[in-house]
Amino acid sequence: VKHPLQHKWTLWFTKPGSGKGDNWNELLKEVISFDSVEDFWGIYNNITPTSQLALKSDYHLFKTNVRPEWEDPQNKHGGRWSYSFKERKSIDIDSIWLQVLLAAIGETLEDEGDNEVMGVVVNVRRAFFRIGLWTRTVGKSGPGGQRTNEEGKAVLMKIGARFKEVLGVPAEEQVDFMGHTDSAHSGSTRAKAKITI
Ligand code: M7G
Structure with missing residues (x-):
């Protein structure tokens, strides 16, 4: 008997372009998609570890039926917590990314009913590994929002704090949040962060 996950998840890969x-x-x-603990491990054990991916590769793990893109209807009002590990050589990106995957599929990044976590991403870049956590909203009562702005912001901050803990980022370091509309308009996702924790 397989142990079911609360949600079905889909793994995506961005292959490095030619420039x-x-x-x-x-x-x-x-x-590939999966919805059990056993299938997760079967897939995890058979894919290239992040540490061995070529520069400009990404893995994305998103809830099934959400594309890992700003334009997806379920992402377009949302944003992303992210942190860049700049000491590429001295960190164990494979175990950090595994902890993030387990937190996502194990639903420990948010409380039941928060319904904010859309997916997680790791970007392999020349100067850093960046890990992101995509949320459905930017913490405001957007379209269809059932929370006040204050409640929304509190949920977002709680998720950011848990994400920071899973990443093992020291308290004095900042994890940044930015809305996807800002990412899309800046031409790069490196635009100035709006919220930090
Ligand atoms: P990145 O991979 O998030 O960061 O975005 P990087 O600058 O460290 O490589 C790189 C580029 O990929 C962006 O400037 C966009 O051209 C493209 N890109 C990234 N994302 C996440 C999206 C997306 O969701 N939609 C579209 N259309 N382009 C994207």
């Missing part, structure tokens, strides 16, 4: 003229859509590939 100029790369099309985001052509590089993003859906890999």
Whole structure:
């Protein structure tokens, strides 16, 4: 008997492009979906560890039926907590990313009913590994929102704090939150963060 997860998840991979003229859509590939603990380990044990991926690769683990893109209807009002590990050589990115995956599928990043976590991402870049946690809202009572702005912000901050703990980021370091509309308009996801924890 398999142990069911609370949600079904889909793994995506962004393969490194050749540089100029790369099309985001052509590089993003859906890999596989799973909804049990056993299937998660079967997949995890058979994919390339993050530490061995080529530069400009990404893994994305998102709830099934949510594409790991700003444009997805379930992401477009949302944002992302993120942290860049700049000491690429001295950190164990594989165990950090595994903890993030387990927190996502084990639903420990949010409380039942928060309904904010859309997925998690790891970006392999020349100068850093960046791990992100995508949320459905930016902590405001957006369209269909059932929370006040204050409640929304509190849920977002609680999720950010748990994410920071899972990442093992020291208290004095900052984990940043930014809305996807800002990411999309900046042309890069490195624009100034709005909220930090
Ligand atoms: P990144 O991989 O998040 O960060 O975005 P990086 O600058 O450290 O590599 C790199 C580029 O990929 C962006 O400037 C966009 O051109 C493209 N890109 C990334 N994301 C997450 C999206 C997305 O959700 N939708 C679209 N259309 N492009 C994206």
